[in-house]
Amino acid sequence: MACFGESEAEAYLAGPAVREARELVAELCRHFYAPGWVTGTGGSITVKVNDPGVPLADRLIVMSPSGVQKERMVAEDMYVFSADGKVLSEPAAKPWPDKPPKCTDCAPLFMKVYQMRGAGAVIHSHGIETCIASMLDPGAKEFRMTHMEMLKEIKGHGYRDELVIPIIENTPYEYDLTDSLSEAIAAYPKATAVLVRNHGIFVWGDSWISAKTQAESYHYLLDAAIKLYQLGIDWTTPEHGPINRAKRSRSILNTGIPNECHAAEPLKVNNSLLSIIFWSMFCYSLTDVMFPYARDNVRKHLTSTFYSEETKEDVKLLRVQIEDDLRNGILRAVQVPPDEVGKEHVINSLVSNVESMIKTDQKVTSLKQLQGHIWRTGLERKEIQGIVFEDVPETLKNWNSRNIKVYIYSSGSREAQKLLFGNTVHGDLRPFLRGYFDTTIGNKKETRSYLETAQTLGVDNPSQILFVTDVLQEAIAAKNAGFEVVISIRPGNAPVPENHGFRTIKSLSEVWER
Secondary structure, eight states: OTTSOHHHHHHHHTSHHHHHHHHHHHHHHHHHHTTTSSOTTOOEEEEEOOOTTSOGGGSOEEEOEESSOGGGOOGGGOEEEOTTSOEEEOOOOOOTTSOOOEEOTTHHHHHHHHHHHOOSEEEEEOOHHHHHHHHSSTTOSEEEEESOGGGGGSTTOOTTSEEEEEEEOOOSSGGGGHHHHHHHHHHOTTOSEEEETTTEEEEEESSHHHHHHHHHHHHHHHHHHHHHHHHTBOTTSTTOOBOOHHHHHHHHHHTTOOSSOOOOOOEEEOTTOOEEEESTTTBOHIIIIIHHHHHHTHHHHHHHHTTSHHHHHHHHHHHHHHHHHHHTTOTTOOOOOOGGGOHHHHHHHHHHHHHHHHHTTOOOHHHHHHHHHHHHHHHHTTSOOBOBOTTHHHHHHHHHHTTOEEEEEOSSOHHHHHHHHHSBTTBOOGGGOOEEEOGGGOOTTSHHHHHHHHHHHTOSSGGGEEEEESOHHHHHHHHHTTOEEEEEOOTTOOOOOTTOOSEEESSGGGEEEO
């Protein structure tokens, strides 16, 4: 498209190659609707335009939209992207009750697959088989299967080969999966699919035929694994003998979800428990105070500090993140004009982007750094203070006198954590805290983050660390790393599912030393 004039580009977009790709995606959506793999408006499909005169890497990309009933999909509903992720064509709005056209949140994930695998098509399914198969072992990072005839339909596999599908953890917004999907693609060069736990599967191929064939085969194999599990047959070994129940019971216990849910009881902190890592039991300022303050003061902060070296660095990081969002097709991103356009225009675009990042709870360094600097100003001016629960200060003092080491692990930056606990309504609590961890050590829902934390603390055994959280996925990840784990129930915390199998506490007084 880059070598075309404007009229030539319009003619190409309206031409037979693009039209054929649009119709193909609509047909595939209808095809995968029938077995229930893209029910409702879930799932998405994308293909590259079949134009032999253009290298595969440079071909246009046709992508199904969000919010359209898959069985009613038509060619005119499709988005068309350039190879580098720019939207070239979008569908026209339809009358009520149809919603306005919206690009799928999977767009940045699809672009990553195209860039990293040189794919010709990508299929994202929400088939129930993909969800249940990812739940069979809640702590597993891989799905494995061998000695099944349909393995021959998966690229690079034969009957005797072992199929390995990486599993990544789900997030509230699909575009937040981009980094973990990229890591899985890089770590498993032979894979042509990635499972998202409790969500679905991404499958890709060199062409739409390859992607379709493999998607159908993956669903068959995952469905087979579920049926074999129900029959007590092990799908991971060549013999397909009975599942080793003792081994599987230990595996389930290690995920933090035992067969029986223990009643809540006080957790006894014995002499072997050296460290406690907390977040949710301490503080409820972030949602109620800190995040709203940062959101409401972005413009004021940028305007008053625009020419400072610190803010110049913040703006530089934001520009990089926004450019990356734009390349990946995240439509909430707004282009930031160059400084020559004027301070006001630059700040307007930055405020728009930051507000979107906060609204969608983006865990990106550029936002966390800016928020920390805004909070510092607010704390210094006494406009905000960190709010902790009433039982926190005295308990911290008590534990500190007994040499129990307490650490904080938060998605907020370490700088922001220090600011918050150094400026609470109860004074400076930092003397009672031994250290701070943030997501630079890893995602809080991944087991490897807790393994890395244990290495950093230098304990002989991870069971010497107690982790307290209000997020079930974090509890499972920490349990898989060998930590002692309890779930906190505090005002303002999101509810956790019933029968989760972990001990719960409502106050620090329930953690006591014997």
